[in-house]
Amino acid sequence: MVRIGKRESRKKSRIASKEKERIKESIVDGFEMKGQFSGKKKDLFDSLSKLTFLEIAERTEGLVAINVESRDIRKRPLLFSIIYFDTDRIKVLYSCVAGMSPKKRRLDILSYFLNILTVVGDNYSVDEKEIYQLLQNAIKDMSEYVTLDYERMYAEHDSLKDEIERIKKEEASLRESNDLLSRENYELKTRLEDYKIRLEKYESISDETLSVKLQEWISEHAGQINITDFSKVYEIPESRVEQMLNKMVMKGYLESRG
Numbered sequence: 341m342v343r344i345g346k347r348e349s350r351k352k353s354r355i356a357s358k359e360k361e362r363i364k365e366s367i368v369d370g371f372e373m374k375g376q377f378s379g380k381k382k383d384l385f386d387s388l389s390k391l392t393f394l395e396i397a398e399r400t401e402g403l404v405a406i407n408v409e410s411r412d413i414r415k416r417p418l419l420f421s422i423i424y425f426d427t428d429r430i431k432v433l434y435s436c437v438a439g440m441s442p443k444k445r446r447l448d449i450l451s452y453f454l455n456i457l458t459v460v461g462d463n464y465s466v467d468e469k470e471i472y473q474l475l476q477n478a479i480k481d482m483s484e485y486v487t488l489d490y491e492r493m494y495a496e497h498d499s500l501k502d503e504i505e506r507i508k509k510e511e512a513s514l515r516e517s518n519d520l521l522s523r524e525n526y527e528l529k530t531r532l533e534d535y536k537i538r539l540e541k542y543e544s545i546s547d548e549t550l551s552v553k554l555q556e557w558i559s560e561h562a563g564q565i566n567i568t569d570f571s572k573v574y575e576i577p578e579s580r581v582e583q584m585l586n587k588m589v590m591k592g593y594l595e596s597r598g
Contacts, residue, residue: 367436369446373470375430377402377463384425384463391459401426405456421449423456425464443481447532450478454529472507475528479504500531545576550584551593558594 377384381403388396388405395406402425409419421434432453436445457466479500507528545553553574558565565585571578588594 367438367442368433369436369442370431370433371474372429372431373474374428374467375425376428376465377425378465379463384460387460387463388456391456399424407452421452423453425460430464430466444536446481447478447536450474451529451532451536454525457525471525475525476504476507478532479528503531545574547584547587550574550576550580551588554581554584554588555593 397404405423412418424431434449
């Protein structure tokens with residue numbers, strides 16, 4: 341009887357451990373701001389219904405729009421986002437799974453959120469100042485997402501800092517015109533998308549793959565390499581190519597000729 345009790349205890353312990361591991365797989369984050377209905381709740385529901393990938397539910401305070409991007413092997417939501425359209429606030433919750441960059445995930449959600457606001461613009465309005473602040477913080481996060489390995493990206497970050505200062509000076513005019521706010525939001529959203537594309541391009545090739553490509557190139561070019569030509573062919577910054585060549589020389593994979 342005692343041994344059976346111990347086995348049962350160990351079984352429950354294993355189940356609890358697996359449940360904790362599953363919870364760790366998905367982290368939930370979010371943000372919220374002031375908002376209000378510009379028309380009837382039904383009109384907002386009809387606008388959201390045009391987006392077939394959304395699950396929409398009605399609640400006392402307003403509406404809920406759920407976007408399940410992926411599920412686990414048991415069909416439970418793994419990567420998802422939820423937008424609460426309440427009478428006085430709009431709230432966004434989203435998940436971020438292990439191995440995913442939280443900052444890049446937030447950029448993706450912000451881009452999605454701006455698209456949703458465009459769809460429901462006639463039926464639901466948000467506080468202009470808070471939208472501006474959210475975008476400003478997102479640009480700041482982008483600069484932090486860049487690492488020291490990408491010197492070119494840091495140069496662009498400096499340029500973005502100057503652009504942020506310009507945007508700050510335009511804050512007063514943004515409050516005066518909804519049309520101007522929409523244009524500025526669109527421009528900022530475009531910059532976010534452009535920045536993400538650049539990051540993905542620079543991170544698309546791993547160090548291991550780059551090392552193999554360099555060795556193949558040197559073998560095919562009589563033991564020599566023109567860094568500029570190599571960078572153009574594979575669309576990789578020259579600074580990263582030089583860093584990898586130095587690593588390969590230090591590890592003895594290549595020999596530098598004077």
